[in-house]
Amino acid sequence: MNFKHILIILLFFSVKSIAQKSQVQLAQNSVGKLQVSIANKEDVKKQLTIIGEGIKAIELAQSDKKTKNWPETWAVKAYLSSYIAIVDNEANADKYYSLAVEALEKAISLDKYQANSSLIKAATYNVNIKKQTDGNKAYQQNDFTSAFNTLKQVSDYLPTDTTLAINVGICAQNIQDYNEALNYFKRAKDNGIKNPIVFQSMANIYASKFESELAIKTLEDGLKINPYHSNLTTDYINLLLDNEKYDRAVKIIEGSIATEKRSKLLLFLYGYLQQSQLKNAGTAELAYKKALDIDQNYFDALYQLGLVYVNIANESLKDKNKQKFTSYVNRAEFILQRAHEINLNDRNTIQLLIEIYTRKNRLDKVQELKRKLNEF
Structure with missing residues (x-):
């Protein structure tokens, strides 16, 4: 082979190498044009037209032995x-998502000196936006397993996004993965979320795991951020009652009633505590009456009153105070009859009325109510 032939071969390879290098440059130019367009x-x-030019160029570059590496x-x-x-129609979007994930893996493995970190970072962000779109779609379709698996990845990529963390937590709850639900609700909490539902959900999970102190502490944290929030307060009081922390419950209820004077539930709970734990019938009576002033058909307050x-009638009978006994039996009959009219199928109300009518020797009413009980 003479010198002329060698020169032609060298020129051929040089031209080919330059051509492939220029394809990478063309694709890089498309990136610049796209940034301007955005x-x-x-x-x-218009953006897709710009990208199309870049994709054509980069496909040529990736098929070359040199530039493919x-x-x-x-x-x-x-x-x-x-x-x-993230911008094209669904079918095309799914196709290019797969290509993007594959290309991203290769880019990360080859970019040892992080010379392309900006592009890799931008591509990673776009990939996660696409994941979030797919995850949200699965969530809306109640496919909580797919939604959890997808949105979890996005939340791990964007750990300070509290909305994402909450959604992952809700998905985990729906698939009964309560440990993961706690992890992501806690992530939202640690990043400053104020949404009371997060604190309620965490407390419910802790309570189900018999971690009562953590449940109580969680609701206390929620109330610091959302003072006097009615649902949080109610959950907190119920949790204190469930764990027999009656003194704390009374203090919370008293403080809450001062700010929520029209809360029949708080008044009922206060009356119930006074009645069942503190044995203070007079205070309980006043609390139930105040609740009934707000809602005269409040069954629970009627029954407890x-x-x-x-x-009180039973106690007065022990003290042989017949006048007081008669007075309170009549009050009980009147109140429980109202409760019965509101909830005809409540067995406890019927049984108390049977007891009252038996003492009053109203056997017709006793038989009528006993027939009702037998119908259940």
Whole structure:
């Protein structure tokens, strides 16, 4: 082979190498054009045209023996493909999402000196936006397993996004993965979430795991951020009652009633505590009456008030105070009859009325109510 032939072969390889290198540059130019187009808020069709030019160039570059091993080849492809994945129609978006994920993996493995970190970072962000879109779609379709698996990855990528963390926690709850639910609700909490539902959900999970102190502490944290929030307060009081922390419950209820004077539930709970734990029938009676002033058909308050009167009547009978006995039996009958009219199928109310009518020797009413009990 003479010198002339050698020169022609060398020139051929040189031209080919330059051509492939220029394809990478063309694709990089498309990235620059796309950035300008995004900044100028141009329509998606124009952006896709720009990307199309870049994709053609990068496909040529990735088929070349030399440039296919360049990290910039795959970084550019990952970025352009990932952008298509978040702006194009669903079918095309899914196709380019897969290409973007594959290209991103290659770019990261080849980019040892992090020369393409900006493109890789941008592509990673776009890939996660696409994941979030798919995860939200699965969530809306009640496919909580798919939603959890997808949104979990996005939340791990964007750990300070509290909305994402909450959604992952809700998905985990729906698939009964309570440990993961706690992890992501806690992530939202640690990043400053104020939503009371997060604190309620965490407390419920802790309570189900018999970690009562953690449940109580969680609700206390929620109330510091959301003082006097009615649902949080109610959950907190119920949790204190469940764990027999009656003194704390009374203090919380008294403080809450001072700010929520029209809360029939708080008044009922206060009356119930006074009645069942502190044995203070007079205070309980006043609390139930205040609750009934707010809602005269409040069954729970009617029933408990009737029970207060039955108990006072029983005590007066022990003290041989017949006048007081008669007075409180009559009150109990009146109140419990109202409760019965509101809830005809409540067995406890019927049984108390049977007891009252038996003492009054109203056997017709006793038989009528006993027949009702037998019908249940």
